[in-house]
Structures are given as structure tokens and as C-alpha cells.
Amino acid sequence: MNLLEVSNLNTYYSESHILRNVDLRIKAGEMVCLIGRNGVGKTTLLKSLIGLLKPRGGEILFEGSSIIRSKPHQRARSGIAYVPQGREIIPYLTVEENLTLGMEALPGGIQTNKRIDPFIFELFPILKDFLLRKGGDLSGGQQQQLAIGRALLGHPKLLLLDEPTEGIQPNVIQDIETAVRRIIKETGIGVLLVEQHLHFVRQADRYYAMQRGGIVASGPTSELSKDVISKFLSV
Amino acid sequence: MELILESLFNSVAIGSVLLVAALGLAIVFGLMGVINLAHGELMMVGAYSTYVTQLIFKLPILKPFYDIYVLIAIIIAFIVSGTVGILLERTVIRRLYGSPLETLLATWGVSLILQQFVRSVPLAYATGCVITIFISLLFSTVIPQNLLQGNRRKLIKTGALGTSAAAGVLTASALASLVSKLSRASSRNVDVTAPPWMRGGVDVLGMTFPKTRLLIIVITIISVVAVSIFLNKSVWGVRIRAVTQNRDMSECLGISTESVDVITFGIGSGLAGVAGVAVSLLGSVGPNVGGNYIVGCFMVVVLGGVGNLLGTVIASFSIGLMTDLIGAGRLLTIWPNMPQPLASTVDFFSTTSMARVMIFALIVGFLQYRPAGLFPQKGRMVES
Numbered sequence: 001m002n003l004l005e006v007s008n009l010n011t012y013y014s015e016s017h018i019l020r021n022v023d024l025r026i027k028a029g030e031m032v033c034l035i036g037r038n039g040v041g042k043t044t045l046l047k048s049l050i051g052l053l054k055p056r057g058g059e060i061l062f063e064g065s066s067i068i069r070s071k072p073h074q075r076a077r078s079g080i081a082y083v084p085q086g087r088e089i090i091p092y093l094t095v096e097e098n099l100t101l102g103m104e105a106l107p108g109g110i111q112t113n114k115r116i117d118p119f120i121f122e123l124f125p126i127l128k129d130f131l132l133r134k135g136g137d138l139s140g141g142q143q144q145q146l147a148i149g150r151a152l153l154g155h156p157k158l159l160l161l162d163e164p165t166e167g168i169q170p171n172v173i174q175d176i177e178t179a180v181r182r183i184i185k186e187t188g189i190g191v192l193l194v195e196q197h198l199h200f201v202r203q204a205d206r207y208y209a210m211q212r213g214g215i216v217a218s219g220p221t222s223e224l225s226k227d228v229i230s231k232f233l234s235v
Numbered sequence: 236m237e238l239i240l241e242s243l244f245n246s247v248a249i250g251s252v253l254l255v256a257a258l259g260l261a262i263v264f265g266l267m268g269v270i271n272l273a274h275g276e277l278m279m280v281g282a283y284s285t286y287v288t289q290l291i292f293k294l295p296i297l298k299p300f301y302d303i304y305v306l307i308a309i310i311i312a313f314i315v316s317g318t319v320g321i322l323l324e325r326t327v328i329r330r331l332y333g334s335p336l337e338t339l340l341a342t343w344g345v346s347l348i349l350q351q352f353v354r355s356v357p358l359a360y361a362t363g364c365v366i367t368i369f370i371s372l373l374f375s376t377v378i379p380q381n382l383l384q385g386n387r388r389k390l391i392k393t394g395a396l397g398t399s400a401a402a403g404v405l406t407a408s409a410l411a412s413l414v415s416k417l418s419r420a421s422s423r424n425v426d427v428t429a430p431p432w433m434r435g436g437v438d439v440l441g442m443t444f445p446k447t448r449l450l451i452i453v454i455t456i457i458s459v460v461a462v463s464i465f466l467n468k469s470v471w472g473v474r475i476r477a478v479t480q481n482r483d484m485s486e487c488l489g490i491s492t493e494s495v496d497v498i499t500f501g502i503g504s505g506l507a508g509v510a511g512v513a514v515s516l517l518g519s520v521g522p523n524v525g526g527n528y529i530v531g532c533f534m535v536v537v538l539g540g541v542g543n544l545l546g547t548v549i550a551s552f553s554i555g556l557m558t559d560l561i562g563a564g565r566l567l568t569i570w571p572n573m574p575q576p577l578a579s580t581v582d583f584f585s586t587t588s589m590a591r592v593m594i595f596a597l598i599v600g601f602l603q604y605r606p607a608g609l610f611p612q613k614g615r616m617v618e619s
Contacts, residue, residue, distance in 0.1 A: 105489035
């Protein structure tokens with residue numbers, strides 16, 4: 001069974017038609033990459049999947065049941081975690097509080113889950129040193145690690161990552177790549193990644209390429225040809 | 236020495252009334268960003284609930300407990316104003332998040348409705364209405380979701396509504412028949428009388444401090460401490476802070492932002508009710524009582540820096556100090572040999588209403604230089 005199954009999805013920003021008949025499938029334990037130039041609707045697709053945008057038509061099945069009418073917090077509790085572009089750390093909350101909030105998606109919420117799983121500090125050691133700092137005071141790369149750590153603490157079944165390497169220094173990109181690969185291997189979750197960084201794209205199992213709001217190509221990343229890369233990635 | 240002590244006590248007394256009144260607004264306006272012009276009327280609702288509680292405690296059954304009615308009134312006022320506030324949030328304000336001008340107009344309309352409501356509806360029936368709303372709100376949160384499926388849904392909902400309506404009607408008719416003062420509508424002001432142990436004063440260092448003022452100071456301290464513990468230590472406090480700082484992301488993390496809104500607004504409104512108790516101890520209670528405080532409340536919150544509890548505390552005590560210095564003509568007592576022109580100016584401002592004019596002018600002037608108030612938000616995240 002597919003973990004996520006999107007069919008015929010159409011999303012609008014007021015009157016402008018952004019997503020056109022998008023179909024997409026993700027299996028558990030699979031890393032899928034979404035590529036395409038700026039402004040083709042990649043972020044819109046992720047926002048429709050988590051529920052921040054309401055599609056006008058189409059269907060989203062998560063573990064076989066429709067979630068298209070659910071609110072974002074219900075989708076989060078059913079096992080979808082979202083790491084948005086720009087990280088969206090809660091700025092005046094400490095790193096510790098930000099991480100704790102990641103467990104709101106677990107059954108019982110933060111009322112019953114108070115202990116931060118040390119697994120996170122193994123993945124991102126830097127977070128342990130900054131636990132009492134305000135989230136908004138961290139650098140971009142640290143915020144990105146915090147955002148991914150926060151998402152993982154909710155034990156998601158599907159992780160949506162929007163440009164995790166955008167504007168981040170190369171050694172941190174390396175850390176994030178390693179961490180994401182390790183998470184998939186150890187926990188068997190599905191990952192949908194929006195990415196421009198070719199090295200990271202190559203780590204994925206399959207790719208979907210978007211153009212003008214629709215999926216125009218897909219296949220295993222091993223078959224990514226130079227043509228496709230130059231057409232869909234801004235490298 | 237006596238002068239300083241007296242001045243200090245007066246400033247703290249004035250400041251604590253301002254603070255307890257502004258505390259709810261600091262949450263509703265400061266944290267949620269909702270411009271709630273009906274906040275003063277929520278205070279009025281609290282003041283009237285004190286009055287109703289007092290009358291109920293004069294009934295023969297509850298007469299032995301009359302001495303502690305004020306303490307119970309605090310809890311009742313919190314619940315009553317909180318209930319009215321939650322109803323207001325669910326029916327009006329929820330639809331207007333993100334449009335401050337519309338919120339301002341709508342809540343102003345609500346404040347007029349509430350004022351007319353207490354004029355034309357007997358308080359017994361008003362109590363019945365509040366009880367109906369409270370019980371039906373309680374039902375909607377207490378009944379587990381899985382009971383509300385299929386055919387039973389309609390049955391349970393009707394049952395809950397019927398029960399709450401019946402409870403409301405019963406209370407209303409019982410109150411109307413037992414307490415004659417509550418059975419007629421009246422637009423005249425009513426008086427809350429303090430129980431005997433609260434009258435008079437306490438002597439310290441040869442000076443007398445009125446007990447009601449001391450009680451208000453205690454209520455204020457307890458409210459501020461409770462609010463800051465709630466916001467900083469409790470699970471709901473973390474949720475509230477997260478939602479006020481980044482609504483969309485909080486929702487994506489699994490926080491039900493709707494419940495957070497209801498709880499935040501309910502607590503802010505409930506605090507307005509507690510302020511209403513304090514206000515009812517200071518003077519007579521009428522439909523317009525809230526209007527006297529609303530401007531001061533907004534001033535305190537803006538002066539303190541929006542969204543900053545410590546700022547609100549300091550702002551209200553500095554306004555209290557200034558009111559005492561200017562309004563009571565204390566500058567002249569401190570400095571008797573003031574030059575004549577200055578002395579006459581100071582004298583001119585040393586009435587309650589002129590002192591307010593002076594203080595608001597000073598605050599307006601101050602905000603020209605520090606538009607974000609005493610304690611603006613700092614840090615890397617401000618620019619973005």
C-alpha cells in the first residue's frame with residue numbers, strides 16, 4: 001500500500017490556478033524528490049499536503065484514508081511532519097521548547113510526552129549546547145537542524161522537507177544529508193523532499209519533475225539525465 | 236518618611252487597579268493582537284457578578300458564609316466573564332482574525348449591546364443566560380468525540396442543549412422569585428458593600444491603609460503571579476506562546492490553534508472579570524463602569540510594550556505613581572517653595588480629570604520617541 005497517494009490535485013491562490021492535476025505516490029521507507037524551477041508550485045504542493053492550503057479538487061489518501069478535509073493539526077497528529085522553507089522556528093521560544101512542541105503530534109501531546117529523545121542530539125549535537133537559547137537567535141543552519149529535529153520528535157510516518165539546504169553553509173548541508181538518510185534507513189519513514197542541490201537530489205530513490213503546476217516527468221533518480229537536470233534544476 | 240510611605244501606597248493602590256484591569260487586555264491585545272473594545276464591558280460583567288453574588292449570599296441559607304462572599308465572587312466573576320468572552324470569541328472575533336479595523340468596530344458594537352443588556356434585562360435572567368451558555372460550552376468540551384457519531388449525535392446535542400436551557404431557566408426563575416432586587420431591570424447604579432471584616436483600615440507606622448485597597452493589591456499580585464506561571468510553566472502556556480508567535484507553524488506541529496484561541500481569550504476575559512470585582516469594591520457599579528477603564532488599559536499595554544507582561548506591570552505602577560504625584564498635588568507638598576508660575580500650573584493639573592489629561596499627554600509624547608513602548612521586543616527575529 002502507498003503511504004501517500006495524491007490524485008488529480010488542484011490548488012488555487014484566490015483565482016490563480018497553481019497546481020494542475022497533480023498525481024504523486026510515496027511508499028514507506030522511500031525518499032522521493034520533487035524538482036523544478038522557482039515558482040512552479042513545489043511549495044504549494046507541500047502546503048496542500050499538510051493542509052495550510054485547501055485544494056479545490058482532487059484527493060489525498062494517507063495510509064489509505066482521505067485527509068483532504070482534515071485541518072493541519074489533525075494531519076500532523078496522523079503522522080505527517082512538515083519542515084517548511086525558511087524553517088519557521090518559533091522565535092521567542094527556547095530551543096528546548098521548540099523541540100518539545102514537536103511532540104505535540106504524538107498521542108497525548110506535550111502533556112504526556114515531556115522527555116526529548118536523545119536520538120535527536122546524536123543526529124544534531126549542536127542542539128544540545130543551545131537548549132536554553134531562543135530559537136530565533138540561532139543561525140540558519142542551526143535553525144534547519146532544529147526544524148528537522150522538531151519534526152522527527154513527533155515520530156512521523158511521512159516527512160515533508162522544503163528546500164532544507166537553501167542558504168546553508170556546505171558542511172551543514174553534509175550533516176543534514178547524512179541525518180536524513182540515516183532517519184530513512186533506521187525508521188523506515190517516507191520522505192518527500194523539495195531540493196535544488198544536485199548532490200542531495202541524487203540521494204533520493206525517485207524523482208518527480210514539475211513544470212507550470214503539473215508533474216511532467218518522473219522516474220528513478222539513477223535515470224536522471226543531464227537533459228532533465230538542466231531543464232528542471234537551476235544549476 | 237510618612238510622606239514617601241503614603242505616596243508609595245497610593246501609587247501602588249492606583250497602579251494595582253490599573254494593572255489588574257489591564258492584565259486581561261495584555262493577554263487579549265498584547266499576545267493575541269485582538270483589539271477588544273468590549274474589554275471594559277467584560278469588567279462590568281465581572282462587577283455585576285460580584286453584586287449578584289453578594290445578594291445571593293444574603294439569602295438565609297448562605298448567610299453564615301456572607302463574610303467570604305468577595306473571595307467566591309472572584310472565582311464566579313472569572314467564570315462569568317470568561318464565559319461571555321468565549322461566546323464573543325466563538326461568534327464574532329474568530330471570523331475577524333487578521334482584520335483589526337473590523338474587530339475594533341465589531342467589539343465596539345458588542346460593548347454597546349452588553350451595556351444595553353444590563354440596563355434592559357433583569358439580572359436574574361442575565362444570570363440564567365450565562366448559566367445556559369456556560370453549561371452548553373461545558374458539554375461541548377466534555378462529551379467525547381466518539382460519542383458524537385451517527386444517529387446519536389443529534390440526540391446528544393439536543394439533550395445537552397435542553398439540559399443547559401433548563402438549568403438556565405430554573406436559575407433565572409429561582410433568583411427572580413427569591414431576590415426581588417434581581418427581578419426587575421434597572422439602569423441605575425448598584426452598590427457592592429464590603430463584608431464587615433473588610434471595612435476600615437490597617438494601621439502601619441502611624442498611618443491608616445484602607446483594607447479594600449490592600450485586598451485589591453493582594454488580588455493583583457496573585458493574578459499577575461498566576462498569569463506568569465501559567466504562561467511560562469504550563470503546557471497551555473507553551474502552546475499559547477507558540478501560536479501567538481507563529482500560528483501556521485504551530486498548527487502544522489499538531490497544536491489545535493482554535494482551542495488555543497478559545498482558551499487564551501477566555502482567560503483574558505476572565506481576568507477582566509476579576510478586575511471587575513476590584514472595581515466594584517471601589518465605587519458604585521453601573522452599565523458604564525467599564526468605559527472608565529478601557530482607555531487606561533490600552534495605554535498601560537501600549538506603554539509597557541505590546542506582548543510583554545513585565546512591561547505591563549511596570550507601566551501600570553509608573554502611571555500610578557504619576558497620577559499620585561500630579562493628581563494629588565503631591566509635588567507641591569514635596570517642594571513647597573516652588574516658583575509661583577510653576578506652582579499654579581501644578582495646582583491646575585492637580586484634579587483627577589486634569590491629571591489624566593496630563594498623563595495621557597506625557598504618554599503620547601513618550602511614544603513619539605519609543606513607539607514600541609518601554610520594553611520593545613529585541614533580537615534577530617524582529618527585523619523579519
